[in-house]
Amino acid sequence: MENHISKISRWVLCPACGSKTRDRIRADTILKNYPLYCPKCKKETLIDAKNxxxxxxxxxxx
Incomplete structure (x- = not known):
């Protein structure tokens, strides 16, 4: 049986260009100082993620 929390997930969008990255986060994901890389604009941005x-x-x- 699947957990309800795991169904709620979103693609992380690039803060520079707004396109989808290769990363997804769930409602219970916590990221701190995560280097997010965008394959479209080739920029790397540090992010935090919670809820x-x-x-x-x-x-x-x-």
């Missing part, structure tokens, strides 16, 4: 909410981490300027 299907994605937050972009702004990197400090060096």
């Amino acid at each position: 299907l909410q994605i937050t972009v981490i702004k990197e400090p300027d060096a």
